[in-house]
Amino acid sequence: MxxxxxxxxxxxxxxxxxxxxxxxxxxxxxxxxxxxxxxxAPAQQCQRDHPKPRRSGGEWIGIACAVCVGGIGIAFASLALAILGGTAAIVVLVLRSMWTDYQKGR
CATH class of the missing domain: 1.10.287 (Helix Hairpins)
Structure with a gap:
């Protein structure tokens, strides 16, 4: 049987x-x-390694544009910080001068 x-x-x-x-x-x-x-029906698994998709030319141009825009943004931010620092230094010097003049007048 x-x-x-x-x-x-x-x-x-x-x-x-x-x-x-x-x-x-x-x-x-x-x-x-x-x-x-x-x-x-045991599950079949794919054993083949799939290659990573390559970037097209348009994607590389987009990445390059993003890097350029980011670099320009960092440059402007650095310039703004330099101007702010210079302005702060001038204000501190003027206030210090005014304080010493006020102290001498007493």
């Missing part, structure tokens, strides 16, 4: 559970069916 495959066993369990209203048997039949299906 030939041995039953897992799928045949699962089908027999389902037929047995159909006539019985016992929930545990229905659940067991469903689980057996799922297990049999998993054993029949």
């Amino acid at each position: 030939s041995e039953l495959t897992p799928l045949d066993k699962a089908e027999a369990a389902v037929r047995e559970a159909e006539g019985n209203s016992d929930i545990a048997r229905v659940v067991a039949a469903v689980l057996a069916t799922q297990q049999a299906m998993q054993q029949q």
Whole structure:
């Protein structure tokens, strides 16, 4: 007599559970069916390494433009900080001079 495959066993369990209203048997039949299906069709995995997509010319032009705009922004920010620092130094010197003149006048 030939041995039953897992799928045949699962089908027999389902037929047995159909006539019985016992929930545990229905659940067991469903689980057996799922297990049999998993054993029949194992998941195939792709073993091939896919090459990374290369950038097009347009993307490189966009990157270059972004770098240029960023560089110009950093230059303007540096210039603004230099002007701010010079202005702050002049204000401090003027206030110091005014303070010494005020102290001498007393």
